[in-house]
Amino acid sequence: xxxxxxxxxxxxxxxxxxxxxxxxxxxxxxxxxxxxxxxxxxxxxxxxxxxxxxxxxxxxxxxxxxxxxxxxxxxxxxxxxxxxxxxxxxxxxxxxxxxxxxxxxxxxxxxxxxxxxxxxxxxxxxxxxxxxxxxxxxxxxxxxxxxxxxxxxxxxxxxxxxxxxxxxxxxxxxxxxxxxxxxxxxxxxxxxxxxxxxxxxxxxxxxxxxxxxxxxxxxxxxxxxxxxxxxxxxxxxxxxxxxxxxxxxxxxxxxxxxxxxxxxxxxxxxxxxxxxxxxxxxxxxxxxxxxxxxxxxxxxxxxxxxxxxxxxxxxxxxxxxxxxxxxxxxxxxxxxxxxxxxxxxxxxxxxxxxxxxxxxxxxxxxxxxxxxxxxxx
Numbered sequence: 184x185x186x187x188x189x190x191x192x193x194x195x196x197x198x199x200x201x202x203x204x205x206x207x208x209x210x211x212x213x214x215x216x217x218x219x220x221x222x223x224x225x226x227x228x229x230x231x232x233x234x235x236x237x238x239x240x241x242x243x244x245x246x247x248x249x250x251x252x253x254x255x256x257x258x259x260x261x262x263x264x265x266x267x268x269x270x271x272x273x274x275x276x277x278x279x280x281x282x283x284x285x286x287x288x289x290x291x292x293x294x295x296x297x298x299x300x301x302x303x304x305x306x307x308x309x310x311x312x313x314x315x316x317x318x319x320x321x322x323x324x325x326x327x328x329x330x331x332x333x334x335x336x337x338x339x340x341x342x343x344x345x346x347x348x349x350x351x352x353x354x355x356x357x358x359x360x361x362x363x364x365x366x367x368x369x370x371x372x373x374x375x376x377x378x379x380x381x382x383x384x385x386x387x388x389x390x391x392x393x394x395x396x397x398x399x400x401x402x403x404x405x406x407x408x409x410x411x412x413x414x415x416x417x418x419x420x421x422x423x424x425x426x427x428x429x430x431x432x433x434x435x436x437x438x439x440x441x442x443x444x445x446x447x448x449x450x451x452x453x454x455x456x457x458x459x460x461x462x463x464x465x466x467x468x469x470x471x472x473x474x475x476x477x478x479x480x481x482x483x484x485x486x487x488x489x490x491x492x493x494x495x496x497x498x499x500x501x502x503x504x505x506x507x508x509x510x511x512x513x514x515x516x517x518x519x520x521x522x523x524x525x526x527x528x529x530x531x532x533x534x535x536x537x538x539x540x541x542x543x544x545x546x547x548x549x550x551x552x553x554x555x556x557x558x559x560x
Contacts, residue, residue, distance in 0.1 A: 194260030194294040197242065198274050201251050201285040203454070206244075209252035213241045216284065217256055219277040237262070251454075253287065260295045267423035267470055275457065282455045289465065296503050302473045303430050304438040305506025306499065306531055309473055313348045314384050318558050319521075319530050321346070321551065322511060324537035325371060326353035332362045336370035338547070343378035343386050345540075345551030349474075349533060350375055351415050352391035354442045364402060365409065372410030389413035389440045392429075393421050403429050403437075413438045416472075419445030423470040430471025440511070441472035450485070459490040464497025468508040474533060475508050479524060482514025488527055495528045507531075515539050518557035525558070 202212045217239035222229055229237065236259060243255040263269045278284045310316060323342035325335045335356075342350050350371075358364040368390045379386045390411035392402035399421060403414055414437050418426045430439050441463075449457045463477040475498060478484035480491045491512065498508040512524060513535030521534065536554065543550035 192294075194292045196258045196260060196263065196270070196273060196289060196291050196295060198256055198258070198289040199287040200254045200256065200278070201247065201287055201454075202254055203283055204246065204250060204252050206246070206252070209244060209254065210241075212284070213244055213252075213254035213256065216254065216278050217241060220256075220258065220273055220275070221262065223277050260292065263295065265298050267427055267466075270469075271423070271466075279449075279456070282451070285451070285453075285455055286457045286461055288458065288461060293503060296505070299469050299505065300427075300431055300471060301468055301502070301505030302439075302471055302508050303436070303506075304473045306473075306509040307506070309387075309438060309509055312385060313387065315348055317530055319525060320348040320509070320511075320533035321554055322349035322351060322533045322535050323347040323540075323551075324351055324353055324535060325356065326537055328353065328355040328359065329361050332367040332370045335362060335367055336374040338541075339371045339388070340374045340378050341547040342551070343375055343382065345548035346382070346555060347386060347536070347551060349387045349389065349413075349440075351389040351413075351440055351535075353537075354391055354393070354415065354417055354444050356391050357394065365405065368406050368411055369409045372412075376410060385412075387412045387438065389415040389438075391415040391442075393417045393442075396421075396425060399425060399429070403432070403435055407435055407437060411437070413440060413473075415440045415442055417442040417444040417446075418467065418470060418472075419443065419447075419449070423466055426467070426472065427470040438473040439471055441467040441470075441475040443475075443477050447484075458493070459486065460493035460497045464494040464508070464510070468498060468502070468505060472508055473506075474511045476511045476513055476535060479512040479514045479516060479520070480527075481520070481523075482516065484514060492527060495532060499529075499531055509533055511535055513537065518553045521554065521557040522560065 202209050221238045239256045239258045242257050246252050262273050275286045375386050375388045388411050390406040392399050392414050393416055416426045467475040478486045480486045480488045495510040498510045511533035540547055540550040
């Protein structure tokens with residue numbers, strides 16, 4: 184992703200929106216967005232000399248193939264304080280309420296982007312840790328809710344035996360009586376470490392730590408102390424700033440896996456909401472996700488093949504100093520879909536394998552061997 188360079192040293196956030204036509208209507212809406220996303224007031228309430236410094240400016244307006252229009256709007260960097268909350272508010276705060284405006288993408292000039300660390304590890308470092316150079320990764324899921332910590336640890340051991348590269352808690356696992364947080368993380372981390380040593384290569388374990396701000400910080404620190412080698416966070420529930428704070432925490436120094444729970448509510452319809460490439464790609468990457476989960480096309484979710492591809496591209500494309508994020512697709516994926524998904528999305532991705540493999544009559548390790556065979560074909 185190339186970020187515009189501004190010769191006079193000023194810094195800008197540039198966003199692209201899709202809006203309704205015809206041209207005259209699109210022009211009025213683009214100008215409305217400029218005000219809504221800055222002062223959220225009528226023009227005559229702000230002196231004209233200040234409008235050029237504060238209100239967004241329409242840079243381009245062009246018709247799309249679908250008969251709508253793409254409006255490129257530039258906002259002054261001084262509007263931002265460096266938090267995810269500020270960024271989201273300027274990008275799509277008030278305009279998100281309209282229902283017929285869609286946020287397609289955004290870029291920042293280098294000075295603004297330099298304050299964002301992005302993924303601490305990133306795609307390449309995750310591959311190095313796991314000693315997996317080129318093939319897609321396999322991520323097993325500890326589920327369903329209701330199993331004891333001992334049962335989940337036994338499941339984790341079977342997943343490692345089946346040669347998964349990553350294991351994550353299901354996002355439903357928090358601190359319920361069936362499987363208290365500390366007992367679950369401790370037992371699962373121990374089982375994963377033991378089986379990983381036996382097979383001779385590591386398997387990262389992402390413990391789910393989402394919760395209220397203070398609770399999440401405590402869970403993250405405790406998970407690390409108990410042996411977790413990664414953290415699972417749902418930024419749709421906690422906020423992107425919460426994920427960013429854990430990514431930048433030197434005392435944790437763990438890779439982060441972003442889960443899409445509740446984010447789907449922001450995708451909206453084809454006419455409104457946030458484009459999947461932004462919601463599951465750009466934003467998690469900017470906030471520090473080393474891997475980001477999203478639904479695969481053809482898996483029963485309203486995700487097209489192009490949506491999925493756009494997310495993968497946003498995760499992996501060049502973005503100044505930010506490491507690439509590894510896209511991770513899920514949705515009851517079976518081995519029969521791996522070739523198609525790999526052809527469309529490439530090999531730098533992870534496949535999430537959950538409940539389906541638990542139903543295999545041959546057992547979990549055997550079911551996972553089918554996935555590995557499919558990836559070799």
